[in-house]
Amino acid sequence: MNNDSNKSVEQSNSIAADRVQGSFDEDLVTCSICHMILWKPVACKTCENSFCSDCINQWQQKQPxxxxxxxxxxxRKCIGAILKVLSRLQINCCYMQNGCSVAVPYEGLEKHEQQCDYQFKKCEGCQRELLLKDLAQHQELCDQIDLKCSTCETLFKRKDMKNHKEVQCLKQQLQQQKNQVQELKLEFKQEIQQLKETMEQKLKNQQDTIDQLHVKNEEMQEECLNVIKKQIQLHMMQETFDSVYSNTLKIEEHGLVVVLIGKREHSEVRGRNSYSSGINCIKFQIEKMLNNEWISFGVLSQSTPMASTSFSSPSFYG
Ligand SMILES: [Zn+2]
Ligand SMILES: [Zn+2]
Ligand SMILES: [Zn+2]
Ligand SMILES: [Zn+2]
Ligand SMILES: [Zn+2]
Known part of the structure; x- marks a missing residue:
């Protein structure tokens, strides 16, 4: 048996003649370069001899x-008669040594060998070589296989399952929770910081508004005061004595002065202006006052007739 007999045709690009079952025209389908059964054959256009395409390609590299x-x-394409003989060949699977007893038609050989259950494959866990047909079952049980914990999502070998469940998983979960707490802390800290900044900004805005209002208020107070001062000045300037009740009193100096000229008795002197509202300031000076004398100063209704005892009139306020 050929050394390459355990290699797939895909790997070796050749088929040994002893793998073919039954009798066939061996000379017709043998490659003149590798002396094995033609694989993916092509032919020389001049002499019409056939070669495996891999064999002639290598040959051409050395002797173009x-x-x-x-x-x-x-x-050129391989001659039809040769292709016909090839297509009738039944070939033993390259994994026959491993137990594959199938003889495969020439055309289906490559595909069969790719999928053959009797090829060796490495176990993903223990790395042992196993027949493909046994691999799935082995990997179901192999204690070197990596498993993923459904709780903590970490990988562990099947043989460590007990240890993982009882110790590592709890540690892992604890660590994950610690990490989560750490993340939450950080998040919380950032949120607090943001909140603080927002509040500070709001406070600052409010303080600014208050400051502006203060300034405005002061301006308005100043303005009001000025208006009041002006009004007061206006009234102070304008008020003069206008009329007296009896000959006891006399108005002099164009209403600026009133003097007692007659008997000492009750009398009344009225100002020229009438007032309906607001603050009115009237300034006057008493230059001379005898003992036991008094003056009543105030406002009374304009419609009240002048009298010697106006101070006792119901509308008088002073
Ligand atoms: Zn060949
Ligand atoms: Zn030729
Ligand atoms: Zn097989
Ligand atoms: Zn294994
Ligand atoms: Zn776990």
């Missing part, structure tokens, strides 16, 4: 355009 039969080489 030269046929192994010394003629000028130009590639």
């Amino acid at each position: 355009n030269k046929c192994p039969f010394t003629c000028h080489y130009e590639e």
Whole structure:
């Protein structure tokens, strides 16, 4: 048996003649370069000899355009009669040594060998070589296989499952929770910081508004005061004595002065202006006052007739 018999046709690009079942025209389907059964054959256009495409490609790299039969080489399709013989061949699977008993038609050989249950594959856990047909079952039980914990999502080997469940998983969960707490703390801190900044900004805005209001208020007070001062000045300027009740009193100096000229008795002197509202300031000076004398100063209704005892009139206020 050929050394390559345990290699798939995909790996070796050749088929040993002893793998073919039954009798066949061996000379017709043998490659002149590798002396094995033609694999993916092409032919020389000049001499019509056939070669495996891999064999002739390698040959061409060393001797371009030269046929192994010394003629000028130009590639053509393999001759139909050869392809027909090839297609009838039944070939033992390359994994026959491992137990595959299937003889596969030439055309289906490559595909069968790719999927053959009797090829060796490495276990993902223990790395042992196992037949493909046994691999799934082995990996179900192999204690080196990595498993993912559904609780903490970490990987552990199957043999460590007990230890993982009882110790590592709890540690892992604790660590994950610690990390979460750490993240939450950080998040919380950032939120607090943001909140603080927002509040500070709001406070500052409010303080600014209050400051502006203060300034405005002071301006308005100042303005009001000025208006009041002006009004007061206006009234002070304008008020004069206008009329007296009896000859006891006399108005002099164009209403600026009133003097007692007659008997000492009750009398009344009225100002020229009438007042309906607001603050009115009237300034006057008493230059001379005898003992036991008094003056009543105030406002009374304009419609009240002048009298010697106006101070006792119901409308008098002073
Ligand atoms: Zn060949
Ligand atoms: Zn040739
Ligand atoms: Zn097989
Ligand atoms: Zn294993
Ligand atoms: Zn776990």
